[in-house]
Amino acid sequence: MTDRFPGYDVLAKRRTPSWNEPTRQVVNRRLAVPREPRFLTSDLFVVLDAVCQRIVPQPKDRPPVPLAALVDTKLFTNLQDGFRYAEMPDQGEAWRRGLAALDEAANTHYQLGFAKLGGEQQDDVLRRMESGELAGGALGDMPAKLFFEHRVVLDIVTFYYANPTAWSEMGYGGPASPRGYVRIGLDRRDPWEAAEAYEGDDAKARRENGFVG
């Protein structure tokens, strides 16, 4: 994947008027989340970690986001969504059953635990869950498709896109308070926003991104 915003780091704005104190604290807390599981067993946590790597394969050149730890923390603190599908158990139970089911399916199809499979094989097992092919076993009466769409993808993706690493790679301005934006029309960029590299002008974007702050 090519870097469309070379040299852009949203954290360069941390000490500028774009970040108020509550935002600095929130992001600090998120980056400092304990890396050990507090809700899942260590066996299931290993599966979760492997799932996270397939759902959001992370860039090599930016700080990694501790996705499994963030999902585990969501379960540990029981930060809820505000609703539950009638056919789904609560989120903690759903994750426990779902991860066990992925391990089960990995064993059935490849005679290995999910975390030990190669990437292609892991994707194959995940696709079986996504399509609803998996049923029963550790899942119990939980619909595989709903678990995949609503828990696996949403929980993991949500935490990835709530992190500076993701904001930087997508050229998103990030936190913006009290300083918001001034140039808001089409094709306008404030100097504290990411510059995109268009064909051949990598160096120009990199230079401009060096001034972001």
Add this chain to the structure above:
Amino acid sequence: MSADPFLADPFVEPRAINGRAPDVFKPGAWLEMSQYDDNDEVDFVVVGTGAGGGPLIARLAEQGFSVVGFDAGAYFRPLEDFASDEIEQQKLYWLDERIIDGANPIRMGGKNSGKAVGGSTVHFAMVSLRFRPEWFKSRSQLGYGADWPLDWREMWDYYRRAEKALSISGPVNYPWGPHRPRYPYRAHELNGAAEILARGAEAMGYKWTATPLATVSAPHGDSPPCVYRGFCRFGCSTNAKQSQLVTFIPRGIAAGAEIRDLAMVGRIDTGPDGRATGVHYHRQGRWRFQKARNIIVAGYAIETPRLLLASANDRYPDGLANSSGLVGKNLMTQANQAVFGVMDQEVRWNKGPPSLSITEHWNYNDNKDFHGGYCWMAQGPLPVEWASIVTGSRKRWGAPLREEMMRYNHQVGLKMVGEMLPDERNRVTLTDEVDQYGLRIPRITYSWGENDKALIQHALGEMHRSMELVGAKDIFRQEDDTNHLAGTAKMGSDARDSVVNADCRSWDIPNLWICDGSIFPTTGGVNPSLTITAISLRTADRIKALANRGEL
């Protein structure tokens, strides 16, 4: 909740207590506030401090009544508590568990329910629109839904007052409907996403306009002008947004109302004469009872019927105000489908309030083969929400998801707000599971009707065409989204088929009132809050008139 690293301190102890409440405009400052005893029989208890409750709290207090406003949510200080962060700010939402089912379950939480002093207006998108006049009589004039017992000309006057009180920024001339006075504040500048809506509408031959918004375009009182940071749906950290929290609530406190935050009302009692006597509420770890002469329920379309149903007793075995059997029924959400695409230009749609331009073309054009109307607006989802749309609608994950997310600054979209029709099968009931207060959890059942589906398909086709006409590429549709809520305690002119009358007074219990989004008989094709606020202002005037005549 205090141990939760994602949530911070306004949840630990109530802030509106001991005769003072937070001054939201000054860090660390307080307002003096009246404080009533549980045994004082106050004139009005208002349950809920949002678009419906807020104006009533202020206006009733200003008219000399003793008023206590309860909210289950926290009393935020936006300048100190609000981060620019999509996850942290979930603290503004009603996240308690609700069970959803039906053919088209409504996803609850941030999309439609707030839990804070100020209600959902603390994180609403500020779009402040008037109903089309005919919608107040959609049964007799347009042939669907139900008639409201309200006259649009009277509503036009209350809309004007609501717009004044909320300092709405909007265009000089509004292109649709009967004349309305110019908005109190000038319209906001268009952002890239709003410009593209305008180009698309013009290419289709449709009118468009800058959207009337409840965020100030110039200073007002202690509110600075909007700084176009674009986190509106996650709370406005500058106080530019004219939510209830910074408008009617401080007004109410200044006029002598008391606000109780972190105070969940679980039950309304009735006395031997069948009248309501007060509310049981949970605060600071224990249940208490506040006596009152009148109770106004304003908890929105899920919590309002939940409270009425949960208050069932020997005299009212089906719940309070429910002789019609309609409490909880006719729940309506609004269609919120969207069409997205990619532009060559940099749009950077996250800058500014998300919906800076609008076309109401299909609200005012009846040349279509389904009932109801819809509008569409420019969009600017932030990364977490955008990722959920891309995964939900395009089934992306893995490398293709990241690749697609990198086009964020070029992305553009149109999102509808569409009228869904009332249907008694869409409803709120109680389950046997209980929540953290020991109260029964609601079940929300929802299925789209044939008319709803036809309206959605029509809108998707139109928005798609508009995206093509502006040259957007890789266009896709988000087909499943819904937003605002309405119904479940319908207003009407006949006790047999409605819950409250035109004054928001319940037919069954004369000192029990309901005044929030749940009284809507139909929901119209625009966002609901300005209509809720206008009705709330009207109800306050009606209460005063009734009191003067000794008819409370």
